[in-house]
Amino acid sequence: MNRFFTSTTVGILALGAVFASGEVATAVSFGTSSDGLSLQNLLDELTVSGPKIDTVNDQTGFNLFTNTASSGSVATFMFEIAGNASLNKFGIYNPSGIKAELFAGINDVSDGTTVNFLGNGDVTVSTIGFAPGNEPDPIIKKYTGFGNIFGFYLDTPEGTFYTQNSLNPNGFQQAVVYQGNNQTELQIAGRSPGRFTSNEFIIAFEDLLRGSSGNSDSDFQDLVVLVESITPKKDDVASIPEPGIATSLLAFGLGSFAWILKGQRKKLDIER
Ligand SMILES: [Ca+2]
Ligand SMILES: [Ca+2]
Ligand SMILES: [Ca+2]
Numbered sequence: 001m002n003r004f005f006t007s008t009t010v011g012i013l014a015l016g017a018v019f020a021s022g023e024v025a026t027a028v029s030f031g032t033s034s035d036g037l038s039l040q041n042l043l044d045e046l047t048v049s050g051p052k053i054d055t056v057n058d059q060t061g062f063n064l065f066t067n068t069a070s071s072g073s074v075a076t077f078m079f080e081i082a083g084n085a086s087l088n089k090f091g092i093y094n095p096s097g098i099k100a101e102l103f104a105g106i107n108d109v110s111d112g113t114t115v116n117f118l119g120n121g122d123v124t125v126s127t128i129g130f131a132p133g134n135e136p137d138p139i140i141k142k143y144t145g146f147g148n149i150f151g152f153y154l155d156t157p158e159g160t161f162y163t164q165n166s167l168n169p170n171g172f173q174q175a176v177v178y179q180g181n182n183q184t185e186l187q188i189a190g191r192s193p194g195r196f197t198s199n200e201f202i203i204a205f206e207d208l209l210r211g212s213s214g215n216s217d218s219d220f221q222d223l224v225v226l227v228e229s230i231t232p233k234k235d236d237v238a239s240i241p242e243p244g245i246a247t248s249l250l251a252f253g254l255g256s257f258a259w260i261l262k263g264q265r266k267k268l269d270i271e272r
Pocket of ligand 3: 082206207208216217218219220221222
């Protein structure tokens with residue numbers, strides 16, 4: 001009995017690991033913006049030429065990233081349309097949960113941050129404010145042992161939300177991510193226009209917890225940043241079994257899960 005229970009548990013844990021790594025999933029559904037401005041409208045306004053970004057169909061599901069060969073990246077603040085704009089903070093976090101802040105509440109459109117990923121694992125972050133909007137003094141910070149695997153977070157008065165859904169309350173998706181298509185030309189207010197290239201990503205956060213009725217408008221334009229010189233990294237690959245093993249464990253997990261479901265079906269409440 002014990003042995004069976006243990007293997008079943010392992011199977012289900014493996015199943016959980018596989019599901020947690022596959023957050024590409026389905027596109028998020030936008031709500032009606034309480035600001036009357038959809039993310040689609042806002043990105044369209046910044047599009048100078050080329051195909052428009054499709055905020056529904058172009059969602060990527062990427063949630064963890066690493067640096068490219070330059071080992072430095074630049075984040076440019078696109079816009080923030082939220083009641084908590086002056087309180088929300090945006091940054092990168094590593095798999096250990098260490099956060100490196102890129103933009104504070106005082107930062108806004110056009111402000112820029114350069115992140116350097118050093119060979120010893122340290123990271124430096126330098127943020128400069130530019131017009132329009134606020135132009136706060138430059139801030140330079142160093143984060144020891146941060147490493148070069150990271151996701152993006154938004155600190156809000158409701159708590160911290162992450163690009164990895166599994167870290168959010170109830171696993172709700174709080175960010176959408178778009179990858180450059182090498183065609184669309186964008187111009188952020190106060191900045192030169194340029195091509196949205198494939199090593200560039202738009203990270204667009206919803207700052208109110210979704211899923212609890214009436215709390216969030218799910219407009220995902222509450223804080224939006226464009227980050228360049230990064231590349232998607234699969235979720236914590238080290239903790240996921242080899243593909244072959246994963247498949248058999250998944251099959252075994254599913255089998256065991258189905259067996260348990262037989263007895264538990266009435267109690268199960270699968271929440272989305
Ligand atoms: Ca908003
Ligand atoms: Ca500014
Ligand atoms: Ca919102």
